[in-house]
Amino acid sequence: MLIGKNATWAYIVARTKVMKRKLIPKEEFRKLLNMEFNEIVRYLEETEYKKEIDELAYRYSGPRLLDYALYLNLSRTYSKIVRVSFGLAKELLIQYLRKWDIWNLINILRGKVANATPEEIEETIVAAGERDLEFYKNLIMKEPEEIVKAFEGTPYNEPLSKYGTVPISEIEDELFKIYYTEITKLKPAELSLKLFVDFVKMEVDIKNIKTILRLKVEDVSAEEIVNKIIPNGYELSVDEARKLAAMSWDELTKSLEGYWFWKGVEIEKEFSTIEVEFDKAWIEAIARKASNYPLSILPVLQYMVLKKVEVDNLRILGWGKWQNIPNEEIERQLVIL
Amino acid sequence: MAEVQPTRMELIKLRRRIAMATRGHSLLKMKRDGLIMEFREILEEAKEVIGSMIEKYEKAQQKIALAIAVDGAMAVKAISLACCRIPPTFTIKRKSIMGVVVPVIKREKVRKKVIDRDYGVLSTTARIDEAVAAYEELIDAILEVAEIETTLRRLIEEIDRTKRRVNALEFRVIPSMEETARFITFKLEEMDRETIIKLKHLKAKMARREAEEARKAEAEAKAAA
Numbered sequence: 001m002l003i004g005k006n007a008t009w010a011y012i013v014a015r016t017k018v019m020k021r022k023l024i025p026k027e028e029f030r031k032l033l034n035m036e037f038n039e040i041v042r043y044l045e046e047t048e049y050k051k052e053i054d055e056l057a058y059r060y061s062g063p064r065l066l067d068y069a070l071y072l073n074l075s076r077t078y079s080k081i082v083r084v085s086f087g088l089a090k091e092l093l094i095q096y097l098r099k100w101d102i103w104n105l106i107n108i109l110r111g112k113v114a115n116a117t118p119e120e121i122e123e124t125i126v127a128a129g130e131r132d133l134e135f136y137k138n139l140i141m142k143e144p145e146e147i148v149k150a151f152e153g154t155p156y157n158e159p160l161s162k163y164g165t166v167p168i169s170e171i172e173d174e175l176f177k178i179y180y181t182e183i184t185k186l187k188p189a190e191l192s193l194k195l196f197v198d199f200v201k202m203e204v205d206i207k208n209i210k211t212i213l214r215l216k217v218e219d220v221s222a223e224e225i226v227n228k229i230i231p232n233g234y235e236l237s238v239d240e241a242r243k244l245a246a247m248s249w250d251e252l253t254k255s256l257e258g259y260w261f262w263k264g265v266e267i268e269k270e271f272s273t274i275e276v277e278f279d280k281a282w283i284e285a286i287a288r289k290a291s292n293y294p295l296s297i298l299p300v301l302q303y304m305v306l307k308k309v310e311v312d313n314l315r316i317l318g319w320g321k322w323q324n325i326p327n328e329e330i331e332r333q334l335v336i337l
Numbered sequence: 338m339a340e341v342q343p344t345r346m347e348l349i350k351l352r353r354r355i356a357m358a359t360r361g362h363s364l365l366k367m368k369r370d371g372l373i374m375e376f377r378e379i380l381e382e383a384k385e386v387i388g389s390m391i392e393k394y395e396k397a398q399q400k401i402a403l404a405i406a407v408d409g410a411m412a413v414k415a416i417s418l419a420c421c422r423i424p425p426t427f428t429i430k431r432k433s434i435m436g437v438v439v440p441v442i443k444r445e446k447v448r449k450k451v452i453d454r455d456y457g458v459l460s461t462t463a464r465i466d467e468a469v470a471a472y473e474e475l476i477d478a479i480l481e482v483a484e485i486e487t488t489l490r491r492l493i494e495e496i497d498r499t500k501r502r503v504n505a506l507e508f509r510v511i512p513s514m515e516e517t518a519r520f521i522t523f524k525l526e527e528m529d530r531e532t533i534i535k536l537k538h539l540k541a542k543m544a545r546r547e548a549e550e551a552r553k554a555e556a557e558a559k560a561a562a
Contacts (some may be wrong), residue, residue, distance in 0.1 A: 067410045106460060110418040113455075124415040172457025207459060214463050218451045228458045272403070272464045312407070319406035325399075333407050 009192070009295045012085045016303040019077070022048055023303075023310055026336045029317070033331060037321040041066060044314065049073050066318040068123075070311045075100075075128035077307055081300065092196045092297055095183060096304075100129030102179050104136050105147075105156070106172045112144045113168050155182055177230050180204050184232035196297045199286065201234035205261055206282045208236050210275055212244055212252075217271055222246040235259055260285060272333070279335050283309065287337070309335045341517055343524030351518045355511060362506040369499040371435050376492045383485045390478035397471035404468040408461075416456050416465055425476050437495040439488040444480045448473040 024032075024047065032040055044066070045053060052069035060068055078100075082093050104125050111121035118140045125140075127133040139147055148160045159174035184201050188194035208229050215225045225245035231238050236259065244252055256262045261281045265274060283305060290298040313334050320330035341347060405413050427444035451458060451466050 064410055071409070071411065103460065106457070107415040107418070110415055110456075114418040116418050120414070120418070124411045124418070126411065167455060169455055169457045173459045176457065176459040210463070211458055214466065215451060215458065217463075218466075220450060220452050224452050228452075230459070272407070272462070272467060275463050312409075315409055316406045319402070319410070323402035323406060325402055325406060329403070330406070333403070 008087050008089060009297070012081075012089050013295060013299045015084045016081060016300045019081075020299075020303045020306065023306055024314075029313060029334060029336050032314075032317050033327055033334075035321070037063070037318060040314075040318055040321060044069075049314075052076070063319045063322040067315055070315055071126045071128075074307060074311045075126055078128045078304065081304065085300070088192060089297060089300065092193070093300065093304075094130050096196075096200070096301065097129045099176075099179055100126055101131055102129075102156075102175045104129065104131070105139075105151075105160075106168075106175065108136065108139055108147060109144065109163065109168055109171065111140070112147070173228060180207075180230045181232060184230075191293075192296055195289070195293055196301070198234060199289070199298060199301050201232060202260070202282060202285060204230045205233045205236045205259075206278050208233055208241055209256070209259075209261060210278060212241060213274065214271065216245070216249060216252065276333060276335055279309075280337060283335065283337055341521065343521045343528070345525060348518060348521045348525065351514055351521065355514045355518060358506055358511050358514065362503060362511065365499055365503045365506065368435060369496060369503055372437070372492055372496045372499060375434055376489065376496060379485065379489055379492065383482075383489055386478070386481050386485050390475070390482050393471065393475045393478045397468070397475045400464075400468040400471040404462075404464040407464050412461075413465070413468070416461060416469070425480065427480060434488070434492065435495075437491050439491050440484060442480055442484040444477070447476040447480075 032043065035043065041053065044050070049069055052072040053065065056065055056069050056072065059065075078097055082090060082097065085093055104127070107124040108121055110116075111124070121140045122137065125133065125136045127136060139150060142150070144163055148157070148163055151157050151160050155178050156175055159171045159178065162171060162174075180200065180203075184197060184204060186193065186197050188197050211228050212225055215228065222242065222245040226238065226242045229238050229241040229245075233241075236244075244255060247255060253267050256265075261278055263281050263284075265277045265281070267274065283302075286298065286302050286305060290296075290302040293299075313336070316330060316333050319325075320333075401413070425444065425447045427442050430441045430443055431438050432441050433439070448470065454469060456465070
């Protein structure tokens with residue numbers, strides 16, 4: 001019988017293991033790749049996604065139905081994980097899922113800037129974070145100043161208070177920086193917290209390297225690239241990012257060899273495909289770490305990432321088939337491990 | 338033609354007008370030919386510009402399809418809320434092609450760096466960048482097509498107008514004036530002939546009167562003798 005610290009994790013890990021078994025196996029994606037859009041939806045009607053597809057079928061159709069159903073399922077899955085967890089696990093998961101709150105907040109502000117209708121804004125909300133859909137529905141109806149007020153006392157208040165005086169893109173990036181910094185600045189006293197912080201730091205590394213390469217492709221100056229770097233990465237610190245940003249493309253790609261995320265990345269491909277390779281490297285690294293620490297937050301986070309990847313893969317297949325994108329291109333964008 | 342005064346002055350004026358119309362006709366013909374040549378050159382350019390716009394449109398469609406597929410319709414919609422409602426800025430200037438005023442669109446490049454766009458870098462992906470960039474290029478191409486299409490339309494209108502003028506001069510105005518001139522000439526000749534006949538009659542009358550008077554004078558002289 002498990003006692004002590006590990007018991008906290010054993011329950012939640014067991015629950016997520018059961019949920020993980022329900023994920024669509026990678027062999028199935030090969031089959032799905034050769035199906036038509038309607039066949040994919042029929043296939044999904046026999047899986048975990050049936051409930052959401054049926055629920056939204058009165059409102060949407062075609063790939064939009066699939067898109068919204070997948071996101072609804074994702075947010076419900078995340079809510080379920082938070083619901084079944086307790087103690088430190090619950091706290092950490094809520095903290096991790098706050099990125100969806102940022103995503104929703106950004107979309108509301110974008111909508112306000114563009115004078116979009118409440119319905120248009122609501123369609124972009126994914127209630128997978130700490131706050132529920134009702135909270136966002138109320139927020140959408142408010143004026144921008146009231147929205148900013150709603151976040152008074154939180155770390156996000158500072159960038160939000162700049163609303164209207166600086167471009168919205170700056171606020172967006174600042175919000176994400178604060179989100180990641182709030183987690184990565186933690187000084188973990190125990191292993192479970194350290195594993196969580198390291199996991200997020202690895203995510204920061206992936207975000208940063210994508211940012212560096214993406215802006216480098218566009219010939220953005222080193223100083224501007226550094227402004228977009230999230231501090232406290234796993235291996236990639238701000239100083240290292242500054243050095244990389246100042247290098248030429250060839251030097252940069254050579255210097256990246258040796259970093260944990262630079263495994264089998266072929267730089268000759270289109271940049272959007274390279275992003276997929278980074279995601280694969282990240283997921284593989286998480287899987288390795290999760291198997292080393294089976295009774296920790298990592299298997300739970302790994303499941304959450306795998307669930308997101310599954311949702312993304314299904315959406316790529318659905319929209320890809322609907323938009324007649326060639327199978328080879330769809331396959332290039334899929335993250336199958 | 339009924340109102341025309343068949344006078345020599347009128348004929349002189351008419352001949353001057355015919356000469357001017359003929360000169361105008363040949364100038365308009367030259368202008369028409371020049372405009373057609375200019376039109377053909379711009380047409381070739383327009384074909385290239387339109388072709389490139391179609392290519393850019395297809396590329397943009399592919400990129401947005403991929404962005405929607407990978408990042409989701411929600412993400413793309415959220416980005417569209419932020420960045421796609423700002424209209425492109427441009428100023429319209431004018432230039433003249435053979436007297437035809439055509440627009441020159443001075444546009445500020447819609448294409449922006451990722452860093453200058455109205456969405457954050459950290460919450461978006463390269464696929465979104467590629468789709469936005471493809472649409473920015475498409476907007477540039479649309480503005481270019483708008484400029485060249487307006488130029489072509491104005492040239493067509495001008496060619497059409499010039500053609501109508503050339504035809505009106507060639508088949509209506511000049512022939513009508515020439516006919517009037519012929520009529521005046523005929524009338525003047527007629528009048529000349531009438532005058533000559535009148536003079537001849539007068540001369541004969543006068544000769545007859547003189548002969549009568551001479552006969553009378555001779556008879557009186559004989560009687561007196």
